[in-house]
Amino acid sequence: MKLNKLAFGIALGLGAFGLAHAVTTIPTVTIKIVAFNDFHGQLESPGNLRNLPSDPTATIPVGGVDWLAGYVENLKSQNPSSIVVSAGDIIGATPLVSALFHDEPTIETMNRLGLEFNAVGNHEFDEGKNELKRMQNGGCHPTDPNSCQGASVGTPVPFEGAAFKFLAANVVETATGKTLFPQYAIKVVGGVRIGFIGMTLKETPTIVTPTGVAGLEFKDEAATVNALIPKLRARGVEAVVVLIHQGGTIPVSQTASTINNCDGGLDGSPLKTIVNQLDDEVDLVISGHTHQAYNCQIANKAGRLISVTSANSQGRVLTDIDVAINTANGEVSSVSAENIVVDRRATATITPNAAIKTIVNNYKTLSTPIANRVIGSISAAITTTANAAGESALGDVIADAQLLATRNVGFGEAVAAFMNPGGIRANLTYPSGTANEGDGKVTYAEAFTVQPFGNTVVTLTLTGAQIHTLLEQQFTGCTVGYPAGAPASGQPFNRILQVSDGFSYEWKEKGTACDNVDPASIKINGVVVDPAASYRITVNNFMADGGDQYYVLTQGTNRLGGALDLDALESYFTVNGTVAPGPQNRILPAP
Known part of the structure; x- marks a missing residue:
């Protein structure tokens, strides 16, 4: 004692x-x-x-x-x-x-x-x-x-x-x-x-x-x-x-x-x-x-x-x-x-x-045949290093992979995908100083290290207003849409979601809860999102159930479960061949 x-x-x-x-x-x-x-x-x-x-x-x-x-x-x-x-x-x-x-x-x-x-x-x-x-x-x-x-x-x-x-x-x-x-x-x-x-x-x-x-x-x-x-x-x-x-x-x-x-x-x-x-x-x-x-x-x-x-x-x-x-x-x-x-x-x-x-x-020995299977290649290292707006090259790629897996008729008809940064656990490194330098091959084991949770992709319907709420819930202190009894400050830091190609917005932390994203800046394929309209969006099942306090996603309707997130990433490599780092130009700091 x-x-x-x-x-x-x-x-x-x-x-x-x-x-x-x-x-x-x-x-x-x-x-x-x-x-x-x-x-x-x-x-x-x-x-x-x-x-x-x-x-x-x-x-x-x-x-x-x-x-x-x-x-x-x-x-x-x-x-x-x-x-x-x-x-x-x-x-x-x-x-x-x-x-x-x-x-x-x-x-x-x-x-x-x-x-x-x-x-x-x-x-x-x-x-x-x-x-x-x-x-x-x-x-x-x-x-x-x-x-x-x-x-x-x-x-x-x-x-x-x-x-x-x-x-x-x-x-x-x-x-x-x-x-x-x-x-x-x-x-x-x-x-x-x-x-x-x-x-x-x-x-x-x-x-x-x-x-x-x-x-x-x-x-x-x-x-x-x-x-x-x-x-x-x-x-x-x-x-x-x-x-x-x-x-x-x-x-x-x-x-x-x-x-x-x-x-x-x-x-x-x-x-x-x-x-x-x-x-x-x-x-x-x-x-x-x-x-x-x-x-x-x-x-x-x-x-x-x-x-x-x-x-x-x-x-x-x-x-x-x-x-x-x-x-x-x-x-x-x-x-x-x-x-x-x-x-x-x-x-x-x-x-x-x-x-x-x-x-x-x-x-x-048991896992090696699965681990060594090559699923694709990259042209350069693709990392989780974020720019000033919180967007990473690897976050772009993963969000794009999940949109590709769910955008077609019968698979979700999604128009955008969002990925939580905490679900991306490692970088895709480009070979350096080894015998296979320059080949950029990505194995299943390497992809698994990036996304090891075995989540599935879920496509659901949100209104434009709910998408705005989702973006505001990225920032500490915004509890709008939280269910009764939910902790108000479980996250000690901002959690910038990674977004798919075609989705863009601007944010600026103002010190006022739920007032960081300009609704007029939220766009899908260049068109401003209508607060009253409905949109099909894709997330992983962790987020869909309110994980990381993105509670507004639990209000999404017409849910459709999809592939494993890792399978979606593998399919993305299959379709695109050699994958380049994401452009990191979808999320912008507001002027």
Whole structure:
């Protein structure tokens, strides 16, 4: 629990009798916690990491679940009283080698890595709560034959499920009033009882497909933790650790930052606001969600500084935490944390886990024929880098692909398509410095990395006025058309939709909610949109259900489901041959 302010040595003053002072030392035990977050099924190395943000290039080869397991084992060998934890998003938005098998490979390798507790993150809900329960409990997917490949990769059949516990203290099933998973877990380590409270961000319903969180309520994080403190105390817990899938960001201007700095103190972040409200009995917060590496001291409700950590993402970094506990009174006397790069060059001290590597290699063999299939080519790199108006070349291409898939009679008769930028997860890079330099071939695996969610395209009818509302809902603070009870400010930033060829408009942020887009500038094929007229528009099913708080789309009528978004992109390559970067001239800043 909270830090004991008393000295840890007790002097027995017998000087009046001429006797020497005696000192009794209060014994302590040190617990090691090994933590990571936002693994996202990155079974293989995600590439290189920059040593410092100021470095011009990333030069340190990092990650891979076999190497991550090697680092975990090395840290555990330093202290037999060790625990391995995750702050969420171990699955969801994953590479093909995991996603093709519904992330069973990630769960299986995490079991062998020794993970014990995982706070459920928002991406764990990508396939819905029932699929998430299958991840915990095991069993084959009800319809996909790619599930339960254990006989081919060397794992049990049927799928074994997670040997570690999912924790979700603030996620409640509305039908029962009970939490989806346990609120906390208690483990006796080194003779002391440690409580782990696991949570995801309360804004999860605004960033996950609504069907994925249907029937669930996400409660306030700080209030949830504070309400659990008496229960943990009653069960003899001597240290409280919060695993929370919510985070902060380090300003990019801090060019001297390292993975162990806390430049800016996470000012203005949701996480800092949460920590500032936490009960003084909380000793440590392990966070995630923002894919940042930081090692902070943040004030709790009582004004006491406590450690708040995050370990980047995709297995690039992990956090080595030592918690010293005074066994005489159960108080935490110190917490020290260090973020460590999962450096694949460290062969002298780290041995990657060979059994885990074999499992990954076997899944790779199964997925390779699909991954290597060429679907088209590009003439240059097509990236998510946005111009001043928020439009990217890759956003243009994806919106055009979805319009092409739905514009014909019988397929939607769409006149425009819109793509949420958060659904575009990677760039299409042009080969450079390799044997195939200049060929620009795009494989299925590369396209999957760009759009990994398996969304479908949906065409629906909106009025011109509703299209205007949709564009206004891109900007923070515009809640017109929000359903009753919907959070008013779930997004901390503007989310400029990517638009298809033929659609154009101008915007200028004026500081007044719902007054950023000039209706007269909204045009389809050069004609101003009529507020009273009806238009067929295409979005993905995530957006169509109100995802990312584009709630006006839930009012769309005459819905028609279509192809997978990835199939639409592949068809676009088939029709167009070599694809060039989008022109980035459809959205304009107003003069």
